[in-house]
Amino acid sequence: MNTAVDFTLNVLPRPMPAAMSEALRARFGERFATALAVREQHGRDESPFDAPPPEAVVFCESTEDVAFVVAAAAEHRVPVIPYGAGSSLEGHLLAVQGGVSVDVSRMARVLRLDADDLTVTVQAGVTRMQLNREIKDSGLFFPIDPGADATLGGMSATRASGTNAVRYGTMRENVLALTVVTASGEVIRTGTRARKSSAGYDLTRLMVGSEGTLGVITEVTLKLHPLPESVAAAVCSFDDATAAVDTVIAIIQMGVPIARCELMDANAVIAVNRHDKLGLAEKPMLLMEFHGSEASVAEQAGTVQELAAEHGGTAFQWATTPEERTRLWTARHHAFLSGLQLRPGCRAVTTDCCVPISGLADAVTQALAEAEAAGLPHFIVGHVGDGNFHVAYLIDPALPEEREAAERLNQQLVQRAIAAGGTCTGEHGIGLHKQGFLVDEAGAGAVAMMRQIKQALDPHNIMNPGKIFAL
Amino acid sequence: MNTAVDFTLNVLPRPMPAAMSEALRARFGERFATALAVREQHGRDESPFDAPPPEAVVFCESTEDVAFVVAAAAEHRVPVIPYGAGSSLEGHLLAVQGGVSVDVSRMARVLRLDADDLTVTVQAGVTRMQLNREIKDSGLFFPIDPGADATLGGMSATRASGTNAVRYGTMRENVLALTVVTASGEVIRTGTRARKSSAGYDLTRLMVGSEGTLGVITEVTLKLHPLPESVAAAVCSFDDATAAVDTVIAIIQMGVPIARCELMDANAVIAVNRHDKLGLAEKPMLLMEFHGSEASVAEQAGTVQELAAEHGGTAFQWATTPEERTRLWTARHHAFLSGLQLRPGCRAVTTDCCVPISGLADAVTQALAEAEAAGLPHFIVGHVGDGNFHVAYLIDPALPEEREAAERLNQQLVQRAIAAGGTCTGEHGIGLHKQGFLVDEAGAGAVAMMRQIKQALDPHNIMNPGKIFAL
Numbered sequence: 001m002n003t004a005v006d007f008t009l010n011v012l013p014r015p016m017p018a019a020m021s022e023a024l025r026a027r028f029g030e031r032f033a034t035a036l037a038v039r040e041q042h043g044r045d046e047s048p049f050d051a052p053p054p055e056a057v058v059f060c061e062s063t064e065d066v067a068f069v070v071a072a073a074a075e076h077r078v079p080v081i082p083y084g085a086g087s088s089l090e091g092h093l094l095a096v097q098g099g100v101s102v103d104v105s106r107m108a109r110v111l112r113l114d115a116d117d118l119t120v121t122v123q124a125g126v127t128r129m130q131l132n133r134e135i136k137d138s139g140l141f142f143p144i145d146p147g148a149d150a151t152l153g154g155m156s157a158t159r160a161s162g163t164n165a166v167r168y169g170t171m172r173e174n175v176l177a178l179t180v181v182t183a184s185g186e187v188i189r190t191g192t193r194a195r196k197s198s199a200g201y202d203l204t205r206l207m208v209g210s211e212g213t214l215g216v217i218t219e220v221t222l223k224l225h226p227l228p229e230s231v232a233a234a235v236c237s238f239d240d241a242t243a244a245v246d247t248v249i250a251i252i253q254m255g256v257p258i259a260r261c262e263l264m265d266a267n268a269v270i271a272v273n274r275h276d277k278l279g280l281a282e283k284p285m286l287l288m289e290f291h292g293s294e295a296s297v298a299e300q301a302g303t304v305q306e307l308a309a310e311h312g313g314t315a316f317q318w319a320t321t322p323e324e325r326t327r328l329w330t331a332r333h334h335a336f337l338s339g340l341q342l343r344p345g346c347r348a349v350t351t352d353c354c355v356p357i358s359g360l361a362d363a364v365t366q367a368l369a370e371a372e373a374a375g376l377p378h379f380i381v382g383h384v385g386d387g388n389f390h391v392a393y394l395i396d397p398a399l400p401e402e403r404e405a406a407e408r409l410n411q412q413l414v415q416r417a418i419a420a421g422g423t424c425t426g427e428h429g430i431g432l433h434k435q436g437f438l439v440d441e442a443g444a445g446a447v448a449m450m451r452q453i454k455q456a457l458d459p460h461n462i463m464n465p466g467k468i469f470a471l
Numbered sequence: 472m473n474t475a476v477d478f479t480l481n482v483l484p485r486p487m488p489a490a491m492s493e494a495l496r497a498r499f500g501e502r503f504a505t506a507l508a509v510r511e512q513h514g515r516d517e518s519p520f521d522a523p524p525p526e527a528v529v530f531c532e533s534t535e536d537v538a539f540v541v542a543a544a545a546e547h548r549v550p551v552i553p554y555g556a557g558s559s560l561e562g563h564l565l566a567v568q569g570g571v572s573v574d575v576s577r578m579a580r581v582l583r584l585d586a587d588d589l590t591v592t593v594q595a596g597v598t599r600m601q602l603n604r605e606i607k608d609s610g611l612f613f614p615i616d617p618g619a620d621a622t623l624g625g626m627s628a629t630r631a632s633g634t635n636a637v638r639y640g641t642m643r644e645n646v647l648a649l650t651v652v653t654a655s656g657e658v659i660r661t662g663t664r665a666r667k668s669s670a671g672y673d674l675t676r677l678m679v680g681s682e683g684t685l686g687v688i689t690e691v692t693l694k695l696h697p698l699p700e701s702v703a704a705a706v707c708s709f710d711d712a713t714a715a716v717d718t719v720i721a722i723i724q725m726g727v728p729i730a731r732c733e734l735m736d737a738n739a740v741i742a743v744n745r746h747d748k749l750g751l752a753e754k755p756m757l758l759m760e761f762h763g764s765e766a767s768v769a770e771q772a773g774t775v776q777e778l779a780a781e782h783g784g785t786a787f788q789w790a791t792t793p794e795e796r797t798r799l800w801t802a803r804h805h806a807f808l809s810g811l812q813l814r815p816g817c818r819a820v821t822t823d824c825c826v827p828i829s830g831l832a833d834a835v836t837q838a839l840a841e842a843e844a845a846g847l848p849h850f851i852v853g854h855v856g857d858g859n860f861h862v863a864y865l866i867d868p869a870l871p872e873e874r875e876a877a878e879r880l881n882q883q884l885v886q887r888a889i890a891a892g893g894t895c896t897g898e899h900g901i902g903l904h905k906q907g908f909l910v911d912e913a914g915a916g917a918v919a920m921m922r923q924i925k926q927a928l929d930p931h932n933i934m935n936p937g938k939i940f941a942l
Contacts, residue, residue: 196641197894205673421664422665423669438671450672
């Protein structure tokens with residue numbers, strides 16, 4: 001068991017030589033920024049970790065811009081850290097070995113919408129909400145929705161998912177192809193717009209989830225989905241989280257094609273009630289959505305309502321207008337920020353395990369009991385249709401014993417998830433935080449294979465070094 | 472454009488030293504076979520290529536057996552060629568550089584069924600039909616169905632799909648984890664039973680589709696799906712293939728969750744009528760299946776029947792009993808073998824391109840026109856819901872000009888598919904046949920990255936050498 005999580009920077013930063021900064025300044029002018037405020041803004045994310053900021057930030061506007069920066073970094077052996085929306089939860093953006101932050105947020109164009117093929121190609125800095133706004137007249141939508149309005153480049157790099165994954169899959173299933181700047185500054189394309197292919201190694205899936213350690217993603221080709229003819233959302237309260245989770249297990253095992261199936265524990269409901277001025281019953285709650293034809297939605301909803309009633313579900317409420325639905329789902333997406341406000345000044349240590357669904361009720365119940373016993377403020381939200389849930393422990397950053405307690409709870413939870421056939425991270429990635437867990441989960445042999453790939457594709461270890469594994 | 476397809480063996484075989492054969496004989500006894508008949512049976516597949524047989528065949532019964540063979544091969548730098556059902560269409564099994572065939576067909580146990588989690592773990596030699604027989608009382612099924620009754624190890628290695636992929640995805644989406652013997656003879660596990668994960672590089676997806684060139688797959692953990700409450704199949708005839716394909720495009724674009732959507736051209740229908748004694752109208756035909764609740768199936772079918780009628784579809788016929796459905800789908804799965812009988816003594820050169828669906832009608836129409844113009848007997852079947860179709864050119868193996876003509880047609884077809892944003896292979900893999908096409912499709916930079924991975928994970932090039940790229 002690898003329980004040690006070491007955030008200290010045990011490697012020396014690799015400073016940028018003057019020749020490199022001159023080359024970048026010559027090409028990028030004011031888009032090459034070294035002001036402390038800009039660097040600091042690019043040197044933190046939503047994780048609870050601290051690190052020195054990057055040495056410089058380059059605001060790229062094209063794949064060629066990114067290739068120029070990476071080629072210079074390769075020449076001078078300087079770390080490159082891709083930056084999108086800054087919403088990582090696992091320290092992916094932190095300049096733990098120094099280097100240049102490659103900001104792709106200005107690469108925000110939808111390049112090509114092929115509505116007939118249900119595909120779209122975007123620059124890496126397009127955010128998920130922007131994409132859905134820009135394609136809204138096509139009759140199509142992109143379902144993957146992590147809480148934050150993340151960029152599609154960042155979502156690809158962390159293999160993100162969200163509330164719709166139970167029906168539509170994660171980034172793993174929805175990225176068709178990528179444009180990637182490799183560690184030598186070359187530009188490759190990893191796939192085509194065909195919906196399936198057996199042509200060689202699956203470089204797309206290798207890059208999806210590689211957390212910037214194998215290349216910088218600059219363009220993303222995605223599957224889109226037809227907007228459902230009919231949508232209905234519902235909430236239902238339960239006396240305890242176990243009953244809620246057991247309802248979900250029954251829904252999945254019956255094959256109901258539910259689109260969203262989210263758990264909020266009582267604390268999370270309290271938080272969103274306060275933040276979004278809602279009047280939800282402050283008990284464990286499922287928040288669900290059904291997509292399909294009118295008849296199909298009615299049928300799914302009927303089945304689920306029966307299953308919920310069998311498990312003691314009460315206060316089953318429909319959100320039938322688009323406005324009501326948006327209000328509920330906006331509240332759900334605010335849950336993380338709302339939850340932080342349960343304890344002013346706190347930071348959150350978040351867990352992200354995902355288990356085979358038969359182990360979900362036990363995993364959630366034990367996590368809750370342990371958090372209560374430890375006396376740490378906490379809340380739980382979960383994409384429970386996938387077996388994925390997040391405990392957020394709200395710690396006082398001034399009290400190291402609280403962080404230690406949260407880490408200890410996280411470790412117990414992850415070890416149980418792994419023992420149950422699950423994973424330490426369903427959607428946030430390894431980053432800085434879970435490197436020991438990765439070895440526990442995948443085994444030394446599999447991690448050694450990952451390192452062989454990293455070494456082969458990035459021999460000078462310039463691509464987001466220190467993330468996934470501390471090389 | 473890389474049109475040259477060179478089947479000549481331009482590398483010397485790497486003979487097995489006596490020390491290795493003695494070690495294998497000592498461990499495996501009669502399961503280490505060198506009889507010519509056994510070697511020849513393991514030295515051919517369903518591809519039109521010829522190569523010398525492997526030097527020996529080892530009938531493995533466990534992951535440890537495979538690891539022993541690979542460790543010996545690594546020590547002696549001898550090629551290892553995994554063998555399952557022998558149903559490859561692209562020469563994957565051919566011992567083009569000599570070596571040992573590792574037969575996993577006796578590794579045919581279902582190791583662990585977790586019906587509550589909708590997952591199963593099998594040994595690599597379990598075939599898809601065997602799996603469905605063994606789990607039939609669980610209320611679950613495994614949908615991926617290439618024509619042959621292939622092994623799940625082989626299906627993983629070629630990233631196979633089949634008729635259900637339009638709804639259930641391919642092996643890419645349905646393999647959760649693998650046990651793999653690496654090129655050094657170590658055993659790794661590439662994932663967990665969780666439905667999603669962001670834990671490090673996606674080794675599962677890297678191995679899926681790697682055609683035995685990165686390791687030998689010995690166990691496969693798969694997603695299963697609830698058996699639909701209701702199933703209905705239908706056939707519908709059209710005056711030309713374009714009308715049939717246009718119907719499919721409309722179905723997909725409307726988001727109808729159709730489970731299967733197959734095209735057979737008139738020649739394919741003639742072939743299955745003869746072989747399976749059916750009385751189908753000998754015109755281009757769609758063969759479809761709908762899965763869901765009774766109401767949902769009725770609704771899907773109604774929508775599709777309307778769309779077919781709008782495109783001139785006639786002779787819409789329902790197969791409502793399980794027996795009728797099985798008869799139709801068995802005929803469809805026989806199409807390749809039935810088609811071969813259209814020209815006794817022939818061999819087939821098969822194409823496998825897959826295009827974004829808006830380009831499908833053009834691709835099929837041009838392929839048909841060119842085959843007619845060339846005067847080569849042919850038939851077309853296609854998983855058209857995915858944009859994937861196969862032309863089989865039936866050539867007389869004694870007439871080299873016919874093979875050349877077929878290869879020329881294939882090249883034209885593939886170049887058009889790539890230009891349309893598609894792939895040279897939807898589900899059969901690269902093998903020996905499509906190495907030039909892979910470069911055309913992926914680009915030299917992406918193929919160079921694949922080679923870097925190959926080199927890193929198999930430095931002595933012993934894992935199925937000469938496949939995907941001629942290293």
